[in-house]
Amino acid sequence: MxxxxxxxxxxxxxxxxxxxxxxxxxxxxxxxxxxxxxxxxxxxxxxxxxxxxxxxxxxxxxxxxxxxxxxxxxxxxxxxxxxxxxxxxxxxxxxxxxxxxxxxxxxxxxxxxxxxxxxxxxxxxxxxxxxxxxxxxxxxxxxxxxxxxxxxxxxxxxxxxxxxxxxxxxxxxxxxxxxxxxxxxxxxxxxxxxxxxxxxxxxxxxxxxxxxGKVLEDKRLQERSLESSRLNKLVVNFSSEEEALCVKLPKSLNHTYNSEEVAHEFDIEAEEMVAGIFWLMQMIEEKKVVNYSFSPKSLNETYGEMINGDDEE
Structure with a gap:
């Protein structure tokens, strides 16, 4: 027991x-x-x-x-x-x-x-x-x-x-x-x-x-693993800042722009995966993309986001 x-x-x-x-x-x-x-x-x-x-x-x-x-x-x-x-x-x-x-x-x-x-x-x-x-x-x-x-x-x-x-x-x-x-x-x-x-x-x-002094999140790691498999991170680097800012972005995907790396960073849910990959292939075909990375979102990244988003009392 x-x-x-x-x-x-x-x-x-x-x-x-x-x-x-x-x-x-x-x-x-x-x-x-x-x-x-x-x-x-x-x-x-x-x-x-x-x-x-x-x-x-x-x-x-x-x-x-x-x-x-x-x-x-x-x-x-x-x-x-x-x-x-x-x-x-x-x-x-x-x-x-x-x-x-x-x-x-x-x-x-x-x-x-x-x-x-x-x-x-x-x-x-x-x-x-x-x-x-x-x-x-x-x-x-x-x-x-x-x-x-x-x-x-x-x-x-x-x-x-x-x-x-x-x-x-x-x-x-x-x-x-x-x-x-x-x-x-x-x-x-x-x-x-x-x-x-x-x-x-x-x-x-x-x-x-x-x-x-507060609990922000309490997760089973099995749940975290499943969540990570559903939530992925796509980083796409462009040849120039002008190219990155002018490119047409997929509406369904949340993204942030990183000027230091000349890159758009996307958080992609599983159901949005096809749209994300289709858009990426189009950018590669148009020779606008220098390189890209696609990986599950880590606990470390999620931790940082939650801490930064928690306001002081």
């Missing part, structure tokens, strides 16, 4: 003179899936994570999991939630292995279990070679991986991760996401804050776009 973390009308205002850090957040997170949260710095993402784990108390709203309130019972929140913060864990003076072992002891594991789980996570993340290296001698990426290992070695039902792949090399970024997928399949709720939209498209089940 799927477990749910429910955020209802969640809001935070630090004092009366400031605007809301986040406002009326209504989200439900499900076990078995990886949810990603994206948005500009200051969009309210980290504030929301801190509210879930009980570090920041909401000004109003509720956070519930399995019938328990994380707002009224902050100790309960820390029993059910593990969080990897954006900042590096303070590792000076302790080795990678010692850092992981200390967290497992805090969670109540026996010495035998601590040894077993530490060995397991070091191997799974391919970081065993640095297990005895003091924290101050680890690179930024290895510090990040240590923090990740401390979060997932004996995972809580709910895992919150703030920019988990920052500074991490490309190979181990894949290892991190594969490990998160494994945890999701075993029934954990995974919530990842990230600016890396390429990783979101490749690995996540769902993305949530935030700006100015």
């Amino acid at each position: 799927s477990k749910q973390l429910v955020l209802h009308s969640l809001s935070k205002k630090y004092n009366k003179s400031e605007k809301f850090a986040n406002k009326n957040i209504n989200l439900t997170f499900f076990s078995g899936e990886i949810s990603t949260i994206t948005g500009h710095n200051g969009a309210g993402k980290t504030t929301m994570l801190n509210q879930v784990i009980g570090i920041t108390k909401p000004s109003k709203g509720s956070i519930t999991f399995n019938g328990k309130s994380f707002v009224t019972e902050s100790k309960v929140a820390r029993e059910y939630v593990s969080m990897m913060p954006q900042l590096h864990a303070p590792l000076n003076g302790v080795t990678m292995s010692q850092s992981i072992r200390s967290i497992l002891r805090i969670r109540g594991l026996s010495e035998k279990e601590v040894k077993k789980e530490t060995t397991k996570i070091l191997k799974e993340l391919a970081i065993n070679d640095w297990k005895d290296t003091p924290g101050q001698k680890l690179s930024g990426g290895l510090r990040r991986l240590t923090s990740f290992a401390m979060t997932v070695a004996y995972p809580a039902p709910i895992l919150l991760l703030d920019e988990p792949t920052n500074d991490v090399d490309p190979i181990r970024r894949q290892i991190i996401w594969k490990h998160l997928r494994k945890l999701a399949k075993s029934g954990h709720i995974i919530i990842v804050v990230t600016h890396n939209l390429l990783e979101v498209e490749k690995y996540a089940d769902r993305y949530i776009l935030m700006n100015n």
Whole structure:
């Protein structure tokens, strides 16, 4: 049975003179899936994570999991939630292995279990070679991986991760996401804050776009993929600006003109595809087009459009 973390009308205002850090957040997170949260710095993402784990108390709203309130019972929140913060864990003076072992002891594991789980996570993340290296001698990426290992070695039902792949090399970024997928399949709720939209498209089940403390968009990535296949981008470059401005454009297609590239850019729905291609072939035949590109519209482009179109309060 799927477990749910429910955020209802969640809001935070630090004092009366400031605007809301986040406002009326209504989200439900499900076990078995990886949810990603994206948005500009200051969009309210980290504030929301801190509210879930009980570090920041909401000004109003509720956070519930399995019938328990994380707002009224902050100790309960820390029993059910593990969080990897954006900042590096303070590792000076302790080795990678010692850092992981200390967290497992805090969670109540026996010495035998601590040894077993530490060995397991070091191997799974391919970081065993640095297990005895003091924290101050680890690179930024290895510090990040240590923090990740401390979060997932004996995972809580709910895992919150703030920019988990920052500074991490490309190979181990894949290892991190594969490990998160494994945890999701075993029934954990995974919530990842990230600016890396390429990783979101490749690995996540769902993305949530935030700006100015509000949720602008909440999409399943399967839906996003279908939408991308219906919405395509056609960029047509012309031989001169005069040619581009004088050419007869198809009425049915929305477009913008890019003077730097001497190009018209079209967003084309699936049902308009034939008209777009027919028009393009005509332009090529008339030798007005220098080159063109035709591709599905990316999540990165959609993200930029939505953020730019969202007015400040």
